[in-house]
Structures are given as structure tokens and as C-alpha cells.
Amino acid sequence: MRVDLRSDTVTQPTREMREAMLVAEVGDDMSGEDPTVRELEAYCAKLLGKEASMFVVSGTMGNLICVNAQTKPGDSIIFERTSHICNSEANGYARISGLAAAPVDGVKGVMPLESVRRAYKPGDLHTPKTGLIAVENTHNLSGGFVMPAAAMRDIYEFARSVNIPVHLDGARIFNAASYLNCDVKELTQYCDTVSMCFSKGLCAPVGAVVAGTRRFVEKARGVRKLVGGAMRQAGVLAAPALVAVRTMRGRLNEDRRRAVLLGKIFRDAGLQVDQDIQSNIVMVQVPETAGFDARDMVDMLAAKDVHCLALSKEQVRLVTHYYIDDAAVEYTARAVKEIFSRRQLI
């Protein structure tokens, strides 16, 4: 058995998604003529509680467009120091949008309101004006932690008081809503724009969506064109995304349940894992005293066909998804036991 826990982005499209691709009605989306893309955009706008939405090829492109459409070169962007936009998107905020970074330390991925207040700059001769605040929910590098609605509200209210927009990197926003057992709109009401991925926990092969006001989406279409992201018969990609967003949201609690089980497996093997697993991401810390590091651990597991990712010398990340069932968790438990009992960590 091969168990792939490297990311929820490794998911392959399901049979239902492939069949939807085959029969999708398509047209020239750049001219707004693809009926499947239009259906997806209307569906997602409503689901996310926004006036309009636009299909894009990736979460990175979604974030880039939202950041660019709401700022001016020379502005600064406030974001959490380990957020995806700050760390893992090739610095597009600086290279393409001309923004200065105003990173803030988070607590489990959440920027404290006081720190955001301090980072905010109205702009003067010396210091760039804050153009945008970006938040991430769930927060990937912290270990999939969920930003509670109240924390989102506090930042949003502050942003409104100083008249700047808030962007939500909601690549995994449905994992957050699943943990909080709330309608996703309870979270997205506290942002001006949101980007959400179809190709992570929702299992679609490609794509993300950005949502906001009609005016924003009009502008966003221009930015998407500028960065080469305007597509033609994109209905073949929108069709599996529609299947994903309609059918996969309700099962995300299963991914969390299995992530909690995986956490326990590694904890029982003598490794450090935060007890509080809120979504589908598990971070395992390898102590210096272990006699091996995170990369060795990844290699040892890979030799047993269990695949995960070393984020650093001390940290290994595992992510559950549609293709990680109970049998995969049990298989992983056996592999971990075989490896680590020999090493006398347990």
C-alpha cells in the first residue's frame, strides 16, 4: 500500500470529476462564454457570501490577483510572518505588486490585533502606507490551525476603521468551517476578498476561486489577464471543481478525525506532536536527542511506502485527504511502530 501524506494537493480527480470533465459544456471563458465556468462562479459567489467570483488556475494566482487589485505599488501589506503569501508565493506581492512587507508574528497562525495595530501605517514622507491586511485560514505552516471568527472580526473591524481592505487566503477555508461547525459565510463576512482552492482538501485537479464585490471581480479579471491567467475553454477544469465544491465539503471532518489519529500514532512513538489538531495537518517535531533528523524520518517512512514532507531538520508535516482512509492510517501506524520501536523511542 502507498500512503501519500505529503499534502492534500496530491489528490487525484475522482471518477465523478473525470466524467464531469468529459461532458462539460464549454465556451471561450475569456469572453465570458463558458457556461460551466459561469455556473461555478455563480455557485461560489453565493457559497462564500460575496457578490461575484472568478475562476483562477491556482491559489497562488488567486492571492496575487486579490493583493494586486486592492493595492498600489509602494503600499505595504500586513501579513503573518509564516503565511503562504509572505513565504511561499515567490514574493509576488513585492515583485509583481510592488508592495513592501509588514510581517507580524502570529500565535498559531493568528496575528494578535495589537500587533496588527502597531504594524499599520497611515503613510507619510518616510513610511509606506498600509494598503492591505491578509489573513490565512486555516493556516498551513502553523499546523492547520483555525482562525476563529472573532479574531477575523477584530482585524476586519480595525481595517474598516482605517479604511483598508482585508484579504482572506482561504485556500482551506472549508476545513476551518468544518472544525468550527459553521457556515463558511460566518468567516468570509469578515473579509473584502477571499481566495479558495478546489485542488486541496476538496480534491479537484486544478483551480481556485477569488470572490468579492462585483467591482472587485471586474478589476480582478483585468489583473488575471495581465498575468496570463485568462483561459479559453476552461469549463473542463471548472466541471471537476464544481463536483469538488458540491460534494467534498461535508467530509472534511473525516480528514480531521484521521489527522488526530495520526498525531496520536506519532506521539505514542515518542515524538512531539501538538495535541490540538484542528484540521487535516499534523506537524511532528523530531527532538535533537532522537539520533535522527526530520529528513531521516521521512526516508525511513518512505522505505515503508509512507510519504510525508520534512519542512526543516526538526519538523515533518503530514496531511490527510480524500485518499487517506482508515486502512491507510492503520498501515501508517504499523510502519511507525516497526521503525520507532526498533529505535527504542518507545
Ligand SMILES: Cc1ncc(COP(=O)(O)O)c(C=O)c1O
Ligand atoms: C494557505 C495556502 N494558500 C495558498 C496556497 C497556494 O495554492 P496553489 O498551490 O494552488 O498555488 C497554498 C498551497 O499549498 C496554501 O497552503
